[in-house]
Amino acid sequence: MNQSKIFQGLVLALAVAPAFAQTTTTAPPPGRLLASNCFQCHGTNGSGGVDSIRGESVSEIYNEMKEMQRKTPPKMMDMHARGYTDAEIKLLATYLATLR
């Protein structure tokens, strides 16, 4: 009986631990601020706007932007894409793909 109560107490303490950890702050997801450059034209979180980019995979976004970087004559988005490094495109594409 006593042992059982101690066990229950431990279980509760363990169960509470992650919840307690939540009261500290979570770091912003990598790529979120960079990807927010898309939202003025593509809508908040990539929904709506000139065309929606929400729901696209990392490789879809990455490949589209690499293609835009090479496109001539460039339209507005083709110019904009030229402003990011390869690593930055991967970073923002990885974040955007989490917005399912």
Next chain:
Amino acid sequence: MVKRRDFIKWTGAAGIGLTAAGWSALAAADDRRTRTATTSAFPTTGIKGRVVVIGGGMGGATVAKYLRFWGGTGVDVTLIERDSAYTSSIMSNLVLNGSRTINSLQFGYGNLASRYGVKIVKGEVVTIDPVGRAVTLASGTRYAYDRLVVAPGVDFDVLPGLETAAAQAKVPHAWTAGPQTTALRNMITAMPAGGVFVMSIPAKPIRCPPGPYERACVVADWLKRNRSGAKVIVLDANASIMAEEHSFLEGFALHGVEYRPGVSINSVDAATLTLNTSEGNVRGNVLNVIPPHRAGKVIAANGLADAGGRWSNVDVLSYETRIAPGIHVIGDASATTQPKAGHIANQEAKVCADAILRLLSGRAPDPSPHTNSACYSPITFETASWLTVNFAYDPVSKTMQPVPASAGEAATRSKDNFEEMNKWFTALMGDSFA
């Protein structure tokens, strides 16, 4: 004995459990309430703090929205704005040619309140207390903050001859969309055949560098089609066209706009509609004089105009001012290498919101932000050009610098650009106000 030990374990554990679980349950309930009104749930970040935002323009509205959208319900955001709705200066040149109404450019604050839980206060901040960390309104009400964002946009110098409201009514600048825009539209439609529309552009920095040239094109296009023999004269205090030179020179040639660079205004005679300029007197049937700019009054009134007495110097990683810790200045009122314009003010606001959330949780701002400027400019009633540039943080100069390959303008004006412009405007205003 054993029971007492168990009791301590249980109460100890339960004590923590109730606190954490209780907090989470409250946050979840708040999330559910919010979720009924918006498409996205708030994140549970654990970040807590009070942020006051002064000014509900492109920068102020966006920073208020994103502080809650990214920071969650622990971040208490109060937006203080003197007007009940924002009137977009973007697209307002299309009011001058009758293709848009002022009403179509107005955006309220209801979405920020209902979808994001931003507290909207109608009022005007008079005093900022950087030590006590509080602002005081004209009404005397005081709002305490942990972080303050000041986004007042621009204000204008008073040119000699335009000191009175009556003179300003005769010679409107219409560089802040609103009643002056409608007044200028009415003056244009009242112009006779063969009439002359004279506009003057102040030395940079000004809000929306392509905007004055766009206005000259749009007005000249309307006059050409509606007032035979009428013409537009542009007096520019700058040595050359500040943005989209290729597109606007083509537009000026198309519409017969007379462009005179390097001409500044000494004084205005509103009674005779005469401008005294550095190149002599110029008269017109309609005068549209855009005065030199400075940051909104609240900046200088509170000792924050450390950049030439007109603007605020800021650290562009957070937009925190150089002279007042805890006070951030975004958008047109800050002195940076970036243009003063609504599209980029929206992105500066996101950089600022992200930095404030990091600072409230003991983290450093993102060390490598990007911002971008983009806009479309109507050249005729049905065609437009565009301009864009992507800025990246340069750690050496500690400024935002254009990525050269990303800076450019449209090769030609087109109807497609005009259609894209309408979609861009809707998206931009949605990202800022909805």
